[in-house]
Amino acid sequence: MAPRVRRVLLDGVRGRDWATPVVLAATLFVLVAAVARIASTEPLSSTDESAHVDYALRVWHGQLPVLMDGVRFRPGFGHHPPVQWVAQHPPLYYVLLAPLVGPLVDGGHPVQAVVAARVVNALVVAGIVPAAAWAASRCFPGARRLPATVAVVSAFTAVLVVQAGVVYNDSLAALLGALACGVAGAALRSGLTPRLLVGGALVTAAGMTTRLSFALWLVAVAVAFLLARTVRLGRLRGVWARVVVALVPVAAAAAASGWFWVRNTIVAGSFSGRPKPWPGWVPRAHFTDGEVATKPSFWKQLFALYRGALDLRDPVPWTLLLVPLLLVAVAAVVLVVRRATDRRGERAVRSAEAWPRALVVAMLVTVVVLFVLVEIRYMAGGGAPINRYTLAVWVPIAIAVAAGLGASRRAAVVLVPAWTLLALVPIWSLLHFAGATLVPHSRTLVLGATVLAGVLTAATIVLFVLGExxxxxxxxxxxxxAAPTTAVPTAPAPTATPDGDQPIASDSTAR
Known part of the structure; x- marks a missing residue:
């Protein structure tokens, strides 16, 4: 392979390992699969989708919805909730949809309005693929093939395809969560720059103006900024600089979304705005936290990421999730044993990166654990564990699955393609080739998109294998x-920066 072709195909645009043709092919696969899914399902096929579209229409008319006002968008098809039960969410997602939904509905084209909103949502979901790849490259800058594997794992996850074909604000929250993970990882691994500080402020402000569950990533970004590898803030140095930069994302989020949470308290009676009982409401059973944590159904529903339309008892979804997680657990044990038996000099060389890497791993694990605890409390209070909620912490899960599949580079050449082909089974179950009766040319769209998705699957696998x-x-x-070299290098001692700020470890992340 010519050097220039290899550089473009395998090394990414300008050497960026998250901007490779593999990532592009995986992103396009999600878009095409979303088209097939959109054409397969009737508009407003769920009551939740109806509520989300109604919210966008309200925003177009300069209003914010209220729970007991109900849903005003009733076009004569689909399903509609008895109340406006997504009114507790902040409006950013709906602001993006409103310029399309509003004019189409007002012009007498409700079906086209729903389809247009789904297309915008599909673009948002497709953005999760490169965002997750970028986050992986920031969290683990030395693992050059990890971003490509994360992109493949993300694109061929059935719940993402489901999410791409409907109108739910979980999509934007998941995209912003992936970006927040990358911002936090970059701060811990490479240090905090003014550019990263501004990016973190924008992402956290947008996230908290989308969905309350983003608060997990707001905390993660703030803590990452506090513990960043190096911090420079004008003339301010040391501990006070770290405290100030940690407060920046919190202040940005409060400035952008604080007004809405105050409104929730006034209108709905609580900060979260969780729906209250309404006439005809049938309450769900309540449980203790311990009862929820020991319910197999809780875990099966919350982490049914690869279910598609398959039965929960089908082994395929759990093979796709649990086998890679088992492999990454085994790889972690092997790595710990090898590190324990390394010679002292080799440990010294690696210690420069050990602390920042450990902080990143701790962040990813902590965010997932906190998410599970929140969901336990949610179900204990009468909520339901829905698999799309898990997209809030998608990047840590994707990194774990990708790390398991790529633990052995030789095995990854076979494992990742095999995993990808198996992942098509639940995705295939989501498609209905008869098409949706209300969507024009739906049968042709489903068939054409399915064929193109097959081509993109082959392209993704081939490009991935070439890279490996x-x-x-x-x-x-x-x-x-390196074989003739026998001397063991020694690690340079961490040194203070010229301005006196002491980095957590010497900067050795340049590639």
Whole structure:
């Protein structure tokens, strides 16, 4: 393969390992699969979708919905909730949809309005794929093939395809959560720059103006800024600089969304605005936290990420999720054992990156644990564990699955393609080739999109395998070059920056 072609196909745009053709092919797959899903399902096929579209229409008319006002968008098809039970969500997602939904509904085209909103939502979901790849590259900058694997894992996850074909604000929250994860990882691994500080403020402000569950990532970003590898803020240095930058994302989020949470308290009676009982409401059973945590159904429903339209008892979804997680657990144990038996000099070389890497791993694990605890409390209070909620912490899960599949680079050449092909089973179950009766040319759209999705699947697999084989070739070359060297290098001691700010560890993340 010519060097220029290899650089473009395998190394990414300008050497960015998250901007490779593999990531592009995976992103396009999600878009095409979303088209097939949109054309497969009737508009407003769920009551939740009806409520979300109604919210966008209210925003177009300069209003914010209220729970007991009900849903005003009743076009004569689909399902409609008895109350406006998504009124507790902030309005950013609906502001994006309103310029399309409003004019189409007002012009007498309700079906086209729903389809247009779904297309915008599909673009948002497709953005999760490169965002997750970028986040992986920021969290683990030395793992050059991890972003491509994360992109493949994300694109071929059935719940993302489901989410891409409906109008739910979980989509934007998941995208912003992926970006927040990357911002936090970059701060911990490479240090905090003014550019990253501004980016973190914008992402957290947008996230808290989309969905309350983003608060998990707001906390993660604030803590990451506090513990960033290095911090420079004008003339301010040391601990006070860290405190100030940690408060910036919190202040940005409060400035952007604080007014809405105050409104929730006034209108709905609580900060979260969780729906209250209404006439005809049938309450769900309440449980203790311990009862929820020991219910198999809680875990099966919350983490049914690869279910598609398959039965919960089908082994395919759980094979796709649990086998990679088992592999990453085994790889972690092997890594710990190897590190424990390393020579002291080799440990010293690696120690420069050990602390920042440990902070990133701790952040990812903590966010997932906190998410599970929140969902336990939610179900204990009468809520339902829905798999799309888990997209709030998608990047940590995607990194874990990708790390399991890629724990052995030689095995990854076979494992990732095999996993990808198996992941098509639940995605295939989501498609209805008869099409949706209300969507024009739906049968043709489903068939054409399915064929194109197959082509993109093949392209994704081929590009991924080429990248892995090239990586193995490079490793063999590096091993051959380094073989005559026997001296053990020593790690440079961390040094203070010229302005006196002491980094957590010496900066060695440049590639």
């Amino acid at each position: 084989l090239d990586g193995l070739r490079r490793r063999r070359q590096d091993d051959t070059t």
